[in-house]
Amino acid sequence: MKFKLIYPKWAKLSRQTEFHLPPHGPVVFAAALPDYVDIDFIDENLETIDFDDDVDFVGISMMLTVQVKRGWEIADSYRKRGIKVIFGGIATMLHAEETMGHADAVFLGEAEGRMERVLSDFSQNSLQSCYDFLNKRPDIGLVGPARRDILNRKLYNFKGVQMVDLVHTSRGCRFNCYPCAVSYLGGRIFRPRPIDKAVAEIAGIDNNRLFIVDNSLAQDTRWEMELFQEMIPLKKSWCSHPIEDKPEVLDLAARAGAWYVYQAVFDTSDYIKERIKRYHDHGIGVEGTILLGLDNHTEDFIKRLIDFLLEIELDLAEFTVLTPFPHTKAYDELSKENRILSHDWNDFSADQVVFQPKNMSPEKLQELLDYAWNTFYQDEPQGIKMAKLFKQVVKREMADNTFKPRDRNLSGQSFGRPVNRDNEN
Numbered sequence: 466m467k468f469k470l471i472y473p474k475w476a477k478l479s480r481q482t483e484f485h486l487p488p489h490g491p492v493v494f495a496a497a498l499p500d501y502v503d504i505d506f507i508d509e510n511l512e513t514i515d516f517d518d519d520v521d522f523v524g525i526s527m528m529l530t531v532q533v534k535r536g537w538e539i540a541d542s543y544r545k546r547g548i549k550v551i552f553g554g555i556a557t558m559l560h561a562e563e564t565m566g567h568a569d570a571v572f573l574g575e576a577e578g579r580m581e582r583v584l585s586d587f588s589q590n591s592l593q594s595c596y597d598f599l600n601k602r603p604d605i606g607l608v609g610p611a612r613r614d615i616l617n618r619k620l621y622n623f624k625g626v627q628m629v630d631l632v633h634t635s636r637g638c639r640f641n642c643y644p645c646a647v648s649y650l651g652g653r654i655f656r657p658r659p660i661d662k663a664v665a666e667i668a669g670i671d672n673n674r675l676f677i678v679d680n681s682l683a684q685d686t687r688w689e690m691e692l693f694q695e696m697i698p699l700k701k702s703w704c705s706h707p708i709e710d711k712p713e714v715l716d717l718a719a720r721a722g723a724w725y726v727y728q729a730v731f732d733t734s735d736y737i738k739e740r741i742k743r744y745h746d747h748g749i750g751v752e753g754t755i756l757l758g759l760d761n762h763t764e765d766f767i768k769r770l771i772d773f774l775l776e777i778e779l780d781l782a783e784f785t786v787l788t789p790f791p792h793t794k795a796y797d798e799l800s801k802e803n804r805i806l807s808h809d810w811n812d813f814s815a816d817q818v819v820f821q822p823k824n825m826s827p828e829k830l831q832e833l834l835d836y837a838w839n840t841f842y843q844d845e846p847q848g849i850k851m852a853k854l855f856k857q858v859v860k861r862e863m864a865d866n867t868f869k870p871r872d873r874n875l876s877g878q879s880f881g882r883p884v885n886r887d888n889e890n
């Protein structure tokens with residue numbers, strides 16, 4: 466069966482450097498497909514879709530809300546040609562009903578152990594319009610190594626440097642933060658993968674630099690420490706969302722190759738200040754993820770917050786505005802208060818204000834977003850800060866003898882996360 470798996474393109478954040486990381490959702494999904502499926506993967510951010518090629522079935526994998534409208538267009542084109550289309554991925558789950566209007570089937574939930582049935586329905590021309598497994602999560606032990614072989618890997622480099630590879634070691638999250646849809650998508654129960662399986666997958670990735678994309682590794686100290694312990698011999702360098710800041714955890718994380726973490730900074734408290742310092746004391750960099758426009762944010766507060774970020778010497782910062790993605794507490798509350806100003810999903814890019822802030826006009830918040838980027842990077846531009854963080858990893862690799870000489874002439878690169886704008890760690 467010829468299955469074409471498509472990852473629709475989207476516009477990057479206006480202030481983000483243009484680079485492309487290998488996508489994660491499609492390669493994890495591909496691992497759940499039976500062997501007889503011949504997968505042709507297209508990342509539309511980097512390749513052009515040939516709508517006339519010979520294909521039996523099309524899958525559209527959507528991670529971000531800003532991908533959905535393009536995903537629908539692609540599906541409409543294939544369906545006009547009589548080819549059946551199934552949708553999956555995080556953004557499909559968030560926009561399931563609307564997506565059904567453009568699909569022969571939508572798949573909601575995690576795919577492991579489920580795709581044989583879907584493909585058998587397809588073969589018998591009896592596809593269901595919706596496969597809803599959102600609250601029937603499979604055994605996490607079924608998660609196999611992602612099918613990175615479907616990627617056209619040479620496309621994922623920046624100025625000759627291979628981009629980080631993405632991998633996950635757990636699903637779910639114990640927390641339920643205001644702007645985040647993870648509790649809806651992955652559940653409130655933290656589900657770690659068996660450590661031997663996760664570590665075997667990491668060891669098998671042909672890349673020394675990884676992004677561990679788990680929602681948050683700071684969920685279960687014992688598991689976290691065991692994972693880091695097992696990762697030490699692999700000599701990988703990695704970035705991730707937050708890890709616990711207990712000294713014993715940070716010590717192991719650093720030995721396991723922690724390069725930098727993404728850490729949300731919501732306020733100017735000593736708690737945050739000390740947390741950042743603890744990461745730094747262990748040689749772990751910090752990229753702050755800063756969400757502007759919460760109900761307690763005034764113009765003064767935001768300006769003080771930016772000063773604070775400079776004072777605590779964050780290595781990098783990425784600024785976005787609160788965006789009420791469906792199935793978040795933010796969406797429910799702002800919707801109830803009639804404060805959502807746009808339902809055009811292309812506007813839900815996290816750098817456009819689509820809601821009425823409590824303490825200022827939408828225009829003012831938009832202006833403060835620019836102020837934040839400009840002020841934080843005023844004395845030391847983003848490229849320089851990135852180069853500094855990059856130097857750390859090169860230094861470590863040289864010490865470990867894992868440095869690849871082709872990276873030697875690099876003057877600076879972008880290596881941030883694919884901003885998962887449907888959750889915010």
Ligand code: SF4
Pocket residue numbers: 638639640641642645646647648680681888889890
């Ligand atoms: S923001 Fe992070 S910690 Fe909070 S619910 Fe989402 S994934 Fe969990």
